[in-house]
Structure formats: C-alpha cells, structure tokens
Amino acid sequence: MTTLDTSYHARRRDARLQDSAFRQEYDAARRQIDQVDAIVRALDQLRIDAGIPKAELARRIGKNPAAVRRLFSADANPELGTIAAMAVALNAEIKIVPRPPVRQPARRRSAHDAAEVA
Numbered sequence: 001m002t003t004l005d006t007s008y009h010a011r012r013r014d015a016r017l018q019d020s021a022f023r024q025e026y027d028a029a030r031r032q033i034d035q036v037d038a039i040v041r042a043l044d045q046l047r048i049d050a051g052i053p054k055a056e057l058a059r060r061i062g063k064n065p066a067a068v069r070r071l072f073s074a075d076a077n078p079e080l081g082t083i084a085a086m087a088v089a090l091n092a093e094i095k096i097v098p099r100p101p102v103r104q105p106a107r108r109r110s111a112h113d114a115a116e117v118a
Contacts, residue, residue: 031088036080042096044072 016022047057058068087094 028088035087035094039080039094039096040072046096046098 013026017026047054052060054068054072055065058065061068
C-alpha cells in the first residue's frame with residue numbers, strides 16, 4: 001500500500017496557523033466538524049445498538065437508503081453542519097440522548113418529529 005506524503009500540506013497548515021485570524025477560523029471549523037462527527041457517531045451507535053439496518057432506518061424516516069449510508073460515511077452533512085455552527089456560536093454542545101423504547105407501530109416521521117431530534 002502506498003502512503004500519501006502529506007508533509008507539504010501539514011507544513012502549510014502549521015504556517016498558516018501562526019496567523020491568529022486563520023487560527024480562529026480553523027478552530028471554529030474544527031469544532032463544527034467535531035460536533036457533526038460526534039452526532040453521526042452517536043446516531044450510528046444507537047442504530048447499531050437497536051439492531052436496525054441502515055436501509056430500515058432509511059425506510060422509517062422516509063429517505064433513500066443511499067442517502068442514509070452517505071450520512072454515516074460522508075465527511076459532513078451541510079444541514080447538520082449548520083446546526084453545529086449554531087451550537088459553536090452559542091458555546092453549546094449537541095448531544096444525542098436516547099429515550100426509553102416506546103412500542104409503537106412504524107410510521108413516517110413528521111417534520112415536527114425530525115425537529116425534536118435536532
């Protein structure tokens with residue numbers, strides 16, 4: 001396996017981090033990315049713990065299975081990134097708190113239900 005030499009990029013980033021304005025923007029972006037990653041990991045772990053395949057989760061929320069797979073494998077979700085940016089701006093954390101299981105028949109999620117998750 002070939003290893004990609006990223007030393008140039010690391011040196012360039014390190015040099016740019018010396019600029020306080022760049023450092024501030026970089027740190028804000030890093031916090032946003034970390035928030036999005038934490039939420040996606042928490043959601044994926046909850047999905048795994050519940051034994052729900054990605055395709056089933058997609059069906060339950062009325063989304064294309066490929067879109068749900070991308071959510072769990074992509075680097076960022078712009079809509080979620082917007083939420084994380086607001087949390088960073090408010091000096092807050094986004095947390096996923098599992099609720100006790102409720103025995104209800106499967107149904108499509110409404111916009112109101114989706115807003116409660118956010």
